[in-house]
Amino acid sequence: MKEDISFTKALNRLKEITEELDKGDLELEEALKLYEEGVKLHKKCLSKLESAKLKFEELNKES
Numbered sequence: 001m002k003e004d005i006s007f008t009k010a011l012n013r014l015k016e017i018t019e020e021l022d023k024g025d026l027e028l029e030e031a032l033k034l035y036e037e038g039v040k041l042h043k044k045c046l047s048k049l050e051s052a053k054l055k056f057e058e059l060n061k062e063s
Contacts, residue, residue, distance in 0.1 A: 007048045010041045016039070 005013075017038040021031060 005041075005044065007045060010045050010048075013040055014041050014045070 013035065016023070017034045020034055021038075
C-alpha cells in the first residue's frame, strides 16, 4: 500500500476490500491479508479526516 495514497483512493480501496470480504469465498490467509490492508487504510482515512478537521478549524479561527 502506498504511503501517500489520497483519501478518495483509500476509501475506494476500502470499498473493494469490503466487497471481497463480504463474498465469503476467500481463503483464510487472503481474507486476513485484505483485512489487515483494510485496517491500515481505515487508520489512514481517519488521520486524513482529522488533519482536514484541524485545518478547517484553523482557517475558521483566522477569519
